[in-house]
Amino acid sequence: MSERKGVLRYCATLALIALLAPLQAWGQRAELGKIIQRRVLANGLEVIVVENHGVPLATIEIDVKNGSFTQSPEYEGLAHMYEHMFFKANSKYPERNQFWDRASELGAVFNGSTEEERVNYYMTVPAEKLGDAIQLVASAIRGPLFRRDELERERQVVIGEYDRNESLPFFALDRDMKAKLYPGNYSRKNTIGDRQIILTTTSEKMRVIQNKYYVPNNSALIVAGDVNPVTVFALADRELGQWSRGADPFVTDPIPGIPPLQKSEGIAVEAPVSAVTVQIQWQGRRVGEDQ
Numbered sequence: 001m002s003e004r005k006g007v008l009r010y011c012a013t014l015a016l017i018a019l020l021a022p023l024q025a026w027g028q029r030a031e032l033g034k035i036i037q038r039r040v041l042a043n044g045l046e047v048i049v050v051e052n053h054g055v056p057l058a059t060i061e062i063d064v065k066n067g068s069f070t071q072s073p074e075y076e077g078l079a080h081m082y083e084h085m086f087f088k089a090n091s092k093y094p095e096r097n098q099f100w101d102r103a104s105e106l107g108a109v110f111n112g113s114t115e116e117e118r119v120n121y122y123m124t125v126p127a128e129k130l131g132d133a134i135q136l137v138a139s140a141i142r143g144p145l146f147r148r149d150e151l152e153r154e155r156q157v158v159i160g161e162y163d164r165n166e167s168l169p170f171f172a173l174d175r176d177m178k179a180k181l182y183p184g185n186y187s188r189k190n191t192i193g194d195r196q197i198i199l200t201t202t203s204e205k206m207r208v209i210q211n212k213y214y215v216p217n218n219s220a221l222i223v224a225g226d227v228n229p230v231t232v233f234a235l236a237d238r239e240l241g242q243w244s245r246g247a248d249p250f251v252t253d254p255i256p257g258i259p260p261l262q263k264s265e266g267i268a269v270e271a272p273v274s275a276v277t278v279q280i281q282w283q284g285r286r287v288g289e290d291q
Contacts, residue, residue, distance in 0.1 A: 057127055057225050062141055063220045064218060064219045066082070067118050078209060081198060099136070159195070162195055
């Protein structure tokens with residue numbers, strides 16, 4: 001009898017948890033709705049504000065739907081190259097190092113990164129410098145100059161990254177595996193890029209990427225920290241509301257589908273390393289196609 005009572009009590013507890021779980025989830029969503037607010041400007045720029053007054057800092061991040069998946073072979077690695085040109089001279093700060101000097105005045109920490117399906121840039125500043133920081137990031141995304149001297153300098157920085165990656169024992173194996181896994185589409189998986197494409201890139205190619213992908217309706221501005229959402233939306237509209245909307249790059253130039261593999265294959269990559277690495281990889285499906 002005591003065992004049966006214990007089971008009943010256990011079942012009742014489970015039922016209570018089952019009833020509470022949706023309520024808790026609803027409460028969490030409601031709470032998140034207060035913390036995270038979102039608006040879309042008239043030009044299509046999505047603005048997301050995450051309010052957190054824990055410390056007197058604010059982070060401004062802008063994400064662009066770009067990355068290696070947009071790269072045809074002649075642009076292999078140039079989404080990453082563009083990232084390196086972002087915090088450089090622009091129409092508002094046209095002199096070499098002028099952008100960096102202004103960021104230093106604001107006490108900013110900033111950086112960017114490139115992945116397969118997005119490139120992001122962020123800047124963290126004292127909260128009272130929020131307006132100045134949004135203006136600075138806006139100047140970088142709206143008016144890059146792609147100065148020849150800065151392009152050449154950053155080209156060498158990117159080649160340095162390439163060299164470091166190439167020195168790793170897994171580099172050649174990973175490259176050859178992806179080439180087999182995505183036949184004819186390796187450029188769309190290769191974030192670091194192709195050495196020759198990087199060495200011969202031009203400011204004209206940077207401008208093609210800008211005009212195609214760096215448009216407000218293909219981007220999102222995220223502001224997080226010790227901020228007021230109403231103020232952020234007003235600043236975003238002031239600094240980025242006049243940024244001209246562009247054509248949807250994925251309508252005008254859709255990403256080609258990667259054909260499924262017809263058979264399993266194996267490769268061997270030889271190198272003077274002290275250990276053997278075995279990898280098995282599958283070609284997965286895109287989340288948007290198979291949820």
